[in-house]
Amino acid sequence: MMEYADLHMHSCLSDGDKSPKELVCVAEKRNISVMALTDHDCIDGLEQAKNEAKIRNIIFIPGIELSCYDEKDTHILGYNISSDNEELKQMLYSLQESRLSRMKKIIDGLSKAGFGITMDDVKKHCCGKVMGRPHVAAALIEKGYGKSVRDVFKKYIGTGCKYYVPYKKMDVSEGIDIIHKAGGIAVLAHPKLLRYNHEEFADLLTRYKAMGLDGVEVYYPCHYAEHVNLFLELSKKLKLFATCGGDYHNDFDKTKNNMGFKISLPGIKETLELLIEGADKK
Ligand code: AMP
Ligand code: FE
Ligand code: FE
Numbered sequence: 001m002m003e004y005a006d007l008h009m010h011s012c013l014s015d016g017d018k019s020p021k022e023l024v025c026v027a028e029k030r031n032i033s034v035m036a037l038t039d040h041d042c043i044d045g046l047e048q049a050k051n052e053a054k055i056r057n058i059i060f061i062p063g064i065e066l067s068c069y070d071e072k073d074t075h076i077l078g079y080n081i082s083s084d085n086e087e088l089k090q091m092l093y094s095l096q097e098s099r100l101s102r103m104k105k106i107i108d109g110l111s112k113a114g115f116g117i118t119m120d121d122v123k124k125h126c127c128g129k130v131m132g133r134p135h136v137a138a139a140l141i142e143k144g145y146g147k148s149v150r151d152v153f154k155k156y157i158g159t160g161c162k163y164y165v166p167y168k169k170m171d172v173s174e175g176i177d178i179i180h181k182a183g184g185i186a187v188l189a190h191p192k193l194l195r196y197n198h199e200e201f202a203d204l205l206t207r208y209k210a211m212g213l214d215g216v217e218v219y220y221p222c223h224y225a226e227h228v229n230l231f232l233e234l235s236k237k238l239k240l241f242a243t244c245g246g247d248y249h250n251d252f253d254k255t256k257n258n259m260g261f262k263i264s265l266p267g268i269k270e271t272l273e274l275l276i277e278g279a280d281k282k
């Protein structure tokens with residue numbers, strides 16, 4: 001019987017610590033029947049995860065989590081995207097390049113301030129092409145500059161901190177468009193993290209719906225009943241699909257080790273049917 005699903009997780013090709021293959025093994029241990037790999041700005045792990053999922057009898061949905069911007073960092077999940085879409089590949093290449101030049105600036109800032117940290121120290125923690133602040137955080141912790149990822153974000157590299165450097169992200173509308181062009185469906189990730197009030201969320205989702213947004217991540221580890229109810233209600237009103245995502249990255253980070261939601265949760269079965277049908281056609 002299909003009991004659990006999870007449509008949001010990361011491998012070491014972005015900022016998780018497991019290979020796509022290992023990630024599928026974790027999903028199997030946690031009794032997941034339907035899973036999606038959604039690396040930040042990267043589709044390189046999809047093939048490996050898909051093959052392993054087939055071996056382990058897990059239904060696999062190819063995904064991505066695009067780093068977009070709309071006054072705040074806003075993440076848009078894309079499902080059933082075609083990995084061979086030229087426009088998507090080009091856009092990911094330019095995002096990865098802009099992340100790399102931004103990484104050079106972060107490291108430059110840190111070394112000028114006396115932190116003994118090099119590009120190689122950071123690269124050691126990154127097995128793919130998507131270099132991000134979580135990898136700097138790992139290098140800083142390794143060098144003894146902080147106790148936890150949260151700690152070093154707070155002290156050094158969090159948004160607004162001394163060593164924070166932004167990089168060029170696409171607008172939410174561009175993110176939705178590119179996902180559609182690649183044949184996928186676009187979903188707003190972890191809305192609660194955007195920290196708007198109820199009215200603002202209603203306006204935001206209405207605006208994104210007009211841009212073509214298809215769904216919203218209703219179920220997420222830090223979404224309590226209040227948020228689930230709000231996003232579920234808005235999803236019904238705006239005809240958006242409800243999705244569930246644990247945003248798994250690794251086992252040791254308390255907020256990043258969640259995986260699996262009951263398929264019986266309101267709205268989920270319908271979404272899975274749609275996604276599974278789409279994945280079959282890929
Ligand atoms: P980047 O895209 O390189 O700017 O890094 C963003 C990623 O860093 C997010 O996807 C989160 O996984 C992580 N992150 C952002 N803020 C924090 C924080 N305060 N504590 C821990 N991780 C964070
Ligand atoms: Fe992440
Ligand atoms: Fe995210």
Ligand code: ZN
Binds near residue numbers: 008009065247
């Ligand atoms: Zn994520």
